[in-house]
Amino acid sequence: MTTLDLRSRVVAPRQVPLAVMVAAMSALALVCAVGLLSDDRTVLGVSVWLEPLKFAVSFALYGATSAWLLTLPHRGSRWTRAMATVFAVTGILDVGFIAVQAARGTFSHFNTSDDAVNTIGQYVFMTGVPGLFVANLVIALILLFQRVGDRPLTRASLMAVLALAYAGLLAVLTWQAFRGQPLIHPDALTLAALGGLLAATALAVRAVRSRAEAGQQAGPP
Template identity: 30%
Template sequence: MILLTVGSAVGVFIDDRIIVGTRIWSKPLKFSASFTLYGLSLAWMLSLSTRARRTGWWAGTVVAATIVIEMVIVIVQVARGRRSHFNQETELDTTLYDVMGTTVAVLWGASVLIAILLFRSDLPDRASAWALRLGALIAMIGAALGFLMTTPTGEQQAAAAKGPTDTVGAHAVGVPDGGPSMPLTGWSTTGGDLRIPHFVGMHALQLLPLLVLALLVLGARLPRLRDEGVRLRLVVTAAATYAALVALVTWQALRGQPLIHPDAATLLTLAGILAAGALGVYTSLRSAPETTPDTETKTATDTERELVR
């Protein structure tokens, strides 16, 4: 995936073919970069699992195999100058898209199994353990939100009633795919875009564990963060806030509203989520126990051990 990311980036610059309003190599570039992060995160999480490690190995292998199948099809369609997703123009296009749908479902199932193994594992630091568990759970929800894109739009259903259609499913809501979009991400600027909650949800897998690492590093200077209970409460607060944001961008996309043009209801809900998150952070930090110099030295040593581990 790393090599494919580099190759796709080169393709974006040297291949001027356009598919649905964007350069044809944009999709393999975004997919390979995302799969790189996803694969590295799952591999690291599996290394921390303490239960059914052989089962976890097989689940990780299934994830890797399905990622390869997915990307092979995407590259084949790029070589043919065709859409890889939602494409039913020919029998071959339909078959390839159906195979992709099956591999994504298998990938999701294997990832759920890995998440279950993490929930059952005994990890030494509770904050780290719950960051991994909740990050994996939110990521699975984000991945599942991708299936919303496979549902036929109202226009496609009306066309299907009259005969066979070339396209089933879409990224955009309320507007056709391929319209004005944000740079780099390609997300619609005129309608809702279901890729946004899919993207935001899946990357909880990286962001919540990174939060724990940041808390451990900051704990060397901030005594309150040296308490495991405080770090755990901050992780739970962050996970709840993040999950609420995933729900918000999903709601926004389903209403056909662009991410960069929120209405009053979206902004008011966002303000409520951020306020609740800030209150949770304040409450978590206030709950820190009083520490003495000896206690602080001990907890600092424990923090260093956790960082080494």
């Protein structure tokens, strides 16, 4: 057994930043749920608390899944731990700003108001969204290129594919938003991009499964 094999079997340390993010998002989700029931303010006909609630739930679920995934033995754990910290800190800042804007009774995305809070928040968005994307992409790529003969690493690689798909979806939706296109009314170009992403994800899942089957047939070195 090589040194690299030994290192790959070391269990990654607990993902404390992600755990903190999950706890913060869970608490925020509860606050937003209460806000939905007790606060009748709306923005564009929708409760001001609906958007932060959706983001809080999404980040809590994704963070919990990622925290579990990164405890599996894998190469490059220092990098994944660092990127997980970037993702957690950036996620807290971004979703925190969305919650602040909700509490102020206004919207967060594409808000052109020149007040100080909004100006700072828009800067957070401009720097935070690329940070989330890059951190997620690096983690996914590291996990994707692992030896997948072992069942836990096979699951890790499959989760990495899903993480890449999530990053791709985020990129497509951001591109759609920058073109001023409603989320629920995508044009043919956006639909083509989403279709390509779906096809690429399916092919990647198949490739991981094929590698795992080949590794199991080959047996241990």
